[in-house]
Amino acid sequence: MKKIKLIxxxxxxxxxxxxxxxLDEPNPNTPELLESVTNLDDTNRxxxxxxxxxxxxxxxxxxxxxxxxxxxxxKNRLTPNVGFPEHLDFYYKTVNPNTRRIxxxxxxxxxxxxxxxxxxxxxxxxxxxxxxxxQLQAWNEQRAQALFxxxxxxxxxxxxxxxxxxxxxxxxxxxxxxRHKDLSSSEDVIAFxxxxxxxxxxxxxxxxxxxxxxxxxxxxxxxxxANSYLFExxxxxxxxxxxxxxxxxxxxxxxxxxxYTLENExxxxxxxxxxxxxxxxxxxxxxxxxxxxxxxxxxxxFNEASPHNRLARRTAHFKxxxxxxxxxxxxxxxxxxxDPLDSNVPINTVVTxxxxxxxxxxxxxSSNMLFLNNDLDTPVYTYPNVLNSLSTNGNGWGGLRNQGxxxxxxxxxxxxxxxxxxxxxxxxxxxxxxxxxxxxxxSEVLLNLAxxxxxxxxxxDAINEIxxxxxxxxxxxxSLSDQIDNPGTAYDETSLMKRLMEVExxxxxxxxxxxxxxxxxxxxxxxxxxxAELSEVFYQGTQFPRPGRRPITAALARxxxxxxxxxxxxxxxxxxxxxxAPADPETQRAQNIFREFLGSSTNYSTNAGYxxxxxxxxxxxxxx
Numbered sequence: 001m002k003k004i005k006l007i008x009x010x011x012x013x014x015x016x017x018x019x020x021x022x023l024d025e026p027n028p029n030t031p032e033l034l035e036s037v038t039n040l041d042d043t044n045r046x047x048x049x050x051x052x053x054x055x056x057x058x059x060x061x062x063x064x065x066x067x068x069x070x071x072x073x074x075k076n077r078l079t080p081n082v083g084f085p086e087h088l089d090f091y092y093k094t095v096n097p098n099t100r101r102i103x104x105x106x107x108x109x110x111x112x113x114x115x116x117x118x119x120x121x122x123x124x125x126x127x128x129x130x131x132x133x134x135q136l137q138a139w140n141e142q143r144a145q146a147l148f149x150x151x152x153x154x155x156x157x158x159x160x161x162x163x164x165x166x167x168x169x170x171x172x173x174x175x176x177x178x179r180h181k182d183l184s185s186s187e188d189v190i191a192f193x194x195x196x197x198x199x200x201x202x203x204x205x206x207x208x209x210x211x212x213x214x215x216x217x218x219x220x221x222x223x224x225x226a227n228s229y230l231f232e233x234x235x236x237x238x239x240x241x242x243x244x245x246x247x248x249x250x251x252x253x254x255x256x257x258x259x260y261t262l263e264n265e266x267x268x269x270x271x272x273x274x275x276x277x278x279x280x281x282x283x284x285x286x287x288x289x290x291x292x293x294x295x296x297x298x299x300x301x302f303n304e305a306s307p308h309n310r311l312a313r314r315t316a317h318f319k320x321x322x323x324x325x326x327x328x329x330x331x332x333x334x335x336x337x338x339d340p341l342d343s344n345v346p347i348n349t350v351v352t353x354x355x356x357x358x359x360x361x362x363x364x365x366s367s368n369m370l371f372l373n374n375d376l377d378t379p380v381y382t383y384p385n386v387l388n389s390l391s392t393n394g395n396g397w398g399g400l401r402n403q404g405x406x407x408x409x410x411x412x413x414x415x416x417x418x419x420x421x422x423x424x425x426x427x428x429x430x431x432x433x434x435x436x437x438x439x440x441x442x443s444e445v446l447l448n449l450a451x452x453x454x455x456x457x458x459x460x461d462a463i464n465e466i467x468x469x470x471x472x473x474x475x476x477x478x479s480l481s482d483q484i485d486n487p488g489t490a491y492d493e494t495s496l497m498k499r500l501m502e503v504e505x506x507x508x509x510x511x512x513x514x515x516x517x518x519x520x521x522x523x524x525x526x527x528x529x530x531x532a533e534l535s536e537v538f539y540q541g542t543q544f545p546r547p548g549r550r551p552i553t554a555a556l557a558r559x560x561x562x563x564x565x566x567x568x569x570x571x572x573x574x575x576x577x578x579x580x581a582p583a584d585p586e587t588q589r590a591q592n593i594f595r596e597f598l599g600s601s602t603n604y605s606t607n608a609g610y611x612x613x614x615x616x617x618x619x620x621x622x623x624x
Contacts, residue, residue, distance in 0.1 A: 072511075441512075
């Protein structure tokens with residue numbers, strides 16, 4: 001059956017509230033809405049408004065959460081305190097109830113809950129008028145989707161706010177005064193959103209049965225349920241084996257019974273299909289936001305009802321119309337670069353411009369996740385490589401100190417597959433990208449399943465799951481008897497879990513999903529220690545060639561007959577011995593020496609991986 005991409009209908013009635021005013025803002029259109037809805041076509045249009053709520057960037061808050069983790073760095077690495085103020089609040093862990101982006105996130109989630117409850121209300125209204133089995137089936141399917149979103153948004157709020165003690169909104173309230181409610185306990189919130197998800201699953205379609213791409217499936221609901229069990233079972237470093245077992249069972253079902261497969265279409269030149277427009281709704285995707293530029297172009301990129309995403313501009317390099325906001329931490333860059341390639345896999349052998357054979361400079365995973373200066377084997381925006389694309393116009397990715405001089409950037413959200421014209425400041429480019437955003441995919445299932453297996457002592461089973469992902473990227477597979485970072489030593493539970501926490505999961509899912517790394521660091525109980533350890537590492541930026549690498553000056557650009565002999569603009573990165581670093585900060589900056597996460601470990605305990613209830617809610621909600 002032919003599948004079409006779902007185009008959401010934006011209903012004005014569902015756009016009445018600003019993010020902060022969802023509670024007390026009057027909704028004069030609601031009586032007319034309730035009276036005008038008479039059939040399943042009408043309720044489906046209201047349901048589309050629930051899907052529209054996904055467009056709001058603050059639902060996922062990928063940008064903000066990136067700075068809350070150990071994966072993010074300020075783009076001015078030498079003087080990180082010179083930057084966008086609210087990025088600094090998240091980076092230094094100094095957010096408070098008045099931080100505006102916390103208010104926007106809370107409002108985005110509860111506005112989504114409000115629209116889900118509206119949908120459930122109009123479905124209840126028309127239920128008595130249903131006359132046949134087909135109508136009842138359609139009614140159940142619509143209700144299941146609304147329940148999914150109500151459960152999902154409560155799950156998101158529980159995962160990130162106030163130790164899980166948040167507000168349960170279980171129905172649409174026309175009376176504004178009845179919207180004022182107190183916080184519920186974490187346990188009650190868990191019970192509530194799990195009930196919604198469990199009720200939804202029987203009436204949601206299997207992934208293979210979806211005819212409108214963008215609709216949610218049983219797989220998406222089971223993914224959220226599985227994560228909820230894993231998160232609860234490991235919160236604070238505990239191990240509740242019963243909850244972990246429930247998560248494991250659901251992950252195994254997702255792996256085996258739902259038709260998901262790793263997206264193995266990886267071209268050595270153009271990269272993985274998964275992070276391209278052509279790869280939308282691919283075989284690995286479980287839950288995905290279908291952004292588009294086919295309508296709504298009149299809306300600002302900062303209008304949260306806009307169907308475009310702005311992550312392309314936030315992550316792309318400034319020479320391509322980007323803002324360089326989502327910079328990867330230095331340890332993450334080096335981890336990508338040092339993950340060994342499997343030399344036995346042909347895709348890791350490349351032909352250079354002079355016809356000689358060489359091993360790829362960067363792994364396929366590194367090339368697909370980041371723009372790296374050393375990655376001369378991968379084109380950038382149809383240019384032969386980074387050096388040619390930047391040095392020819394008199395500028396480059398070199399430097400650590402200025403706003404436009406970063407030497408690396410995240411790649412997965414950019415329009416790198418569409419060419420430079422689609423990443424410059426145009427209505428169809430970086431400001432308003434139509435590229436989808438994947439929230440959950442099979443790789444997350446396999447890595448979380450591996451974690452469950454580790455807890456059960458099933459180390460070889462855990463390694464098997466991890467190696468499925470490593471094989472996709474043509475990386476050296478893990479061996480139970482021989483650690484990659486400690487050859488000749490077998491993995492045990494501690495060392496394999498460390499590998500999962502510090503390499504396999506962050507490198508595969510960096511800057512993806514809903515607060516994945518924030519939640520992981522918190523539930524594993526390693527966040528404060530992790531930030532403290534990373535804050536003690538000294539890095540130094542320098543120019544190519546880097547010792548141990550093939551000299552850039554001797555390399556030929558792919559598709560070019562001109563030798564590359566200009567490395568003035570290109571920076572590389574080293575870890576240096578702290579004893580060699582000058583004590584004076586000004587001297588450090590002059591020598592391109594810096595540290596990251598200073599202050600993060602000290603401030604982490606203030607909120608301990610959660611966000612506070614926004615002050616706006618406390619002021620407006622008389623139920624507190």
